[in-house]
Amino acid sequence: MNLRQIEVFRAVMLAGSVTDAARLLHVSQPGISRMLAHIELQLGLRLFERKKGRLLPTPEAQALHEEVSEVYGGIRRVTERAEELKSGARLSLRVLASPSTALVAVPRAVAALASEYPAARIYLETLPTREMLGRLIRREADLAISTIPTDNALLASKPIGQWRLVCVFPRGHALTSKRLLHPRDVLNERLISFSRDTPQGRIIADWCASSQVEAASSVEVRSGQMACALAACGAGIAIVDDLTARACRSSELDFRPIVGSPLLGIFALAHEGFAPSVLGKRMIELAAASLKQAGRG
Amino acid sequence: MNLRQIEVFRAVMLAGSVTDAARLLHVSQPGISRMLAHIELQLGLRLFERKKGRLLPTPEAQALHEEVSEVYGGIRRVTERAEELKSGARLSLRVLASPSTALVAVPRAVAALASEYPAARIYLETLPTREMLGRLIRREADLAISTIPTDNALLASKPIGQWRLVCVFPRGHALTSKRLLHPRDVLNERLISFSRDTPQGRIIADWCASSQVEAASSVEVRSGQMACALAACGAGIAIVDDLTARACRSSELDFRPIVGSPLLGIFALAHEGFAPSVLGKRMIELAAASLKQAGRG
DNA sequence: GCGTTCCCATAACATCGTGTTATCCGGAGG
């Protein structure tokens, strides 16, 4: 029996006549008549007795109807479930954000995603870049936004934006007057430095070395936010990513781009062996848009 | 989604590729390819990511697959159930037999039915004719074999055989010498009579009256079996239906037809508003055959 | 590097299931 046959049989049982079943299914009466005959022929089972021009369901038909009713509900559930999935309901997306993107870019994207898919369930977590990979590989997260790509064979990296190094200083600082800073401009300042064992710290250190910026740093931190917090307290100036600079303590701090600082990628990381859900795809788009918007602003 | 779509989707999920799904379903690969594209279009939901020429199920596909698996089992159950019904399994037939048909005719038919449908469940019960109607009307039985028809609007009677009155006497009795008895032959015998308030008793009494057989009866019974039992004990001769005469205490009794005795019907009674099952239909056929066979023997 | 192989997509066509309208037949009821 195929689905149409189940539908027709059910309709005839419910309606009690071929004509009414046809009305129920919004088709013409001969179609139902022929289908019903075909079902009986195919099953080799008389389902209705034609008596005085009316249909009389046999006990077999009644027994079959019980079974069919259950299945029918199941089929409707499949279609309903597909609708749900389309709207994102009952689907979840677990997003990891690197510390620098976790301030504004990713939250804004997640907020947009949540409003587009009100029924979806979204989990968001900030994590040091290093930790992200394990989470993705163990399938404990679906998507990560990171400031460095990966060469892990199980994961795929897709560039979705860019960041660069900027110099952060308290509002009103002498550097405010310049639109662009040169490496030499920061030489005389007290510099808050990044630990070299963080990915960003290494990038900054590499660049400093290549630019011959050898700053005297008395404080060492492991995150851009911490650097900004210190700078806001007058502990010196810091070189951090522009995403953090833009978002962190912006009422107390100002920043300027640095001439010649490298342009680095922001990546969406996901498990290679599993296709993204609609939510995942959309999240990547929104994150890219959010990053572009931040870059402009 | 229709059944074919569910089948195809399931096959692709199980096989992991369009090509293998096609093999699984014994159809060509392009059919599956097109169907899959159609499903995605219709659902508005990307189910597989085409990556490096391979298929990668999305989380949506995996979620849908869970739902689909259940329904698929349900559909198979419907077909299985139909097969069962065809073979009579899980179907029951509740048969009532009148006292006279309950001796041989109906049991023989039921035995044949049970061997034709080994999986069927058959209930058999003897009941006074009067009680049968209520059972049928209350749907506590499906079919009754009775020696009288009914005019109840809810029930339908179908003639399936005939019976007649015969005279029963102990083997070796003087009447043995005759092939046919005349009403006057029984005049001089001690007659075991039927209560007039049983249907059969009334028929016998009516016929006796019309034949001017006014027998001296000292014993009155309410069933043919009882009459035969008495006759076997030498209590006299009895006028009973030929079905009972043939079957009851036949090693001690003999019987002869009576000239001019009426030919009466045996009927299959069933609820008019419900169609017979395959079992019911077949039971009627077998009962008719059994009665015909008894008539010949 | 190049041919081979595997897998998916597309095109063109055949067939069948399922829909339609028109029509007939039998039973019920005024």
Next chain:
DNA sequence: CCTCCGGATAACACGATGTTATGGGAACGC
């Protein structure tokens, strides 16, 4: 007796689903 209602049948239309032939991209081995 005629009409109405419900079911069955015939003839036809169309879309779903199947087929074969073919092309393109990625992976693999020589």
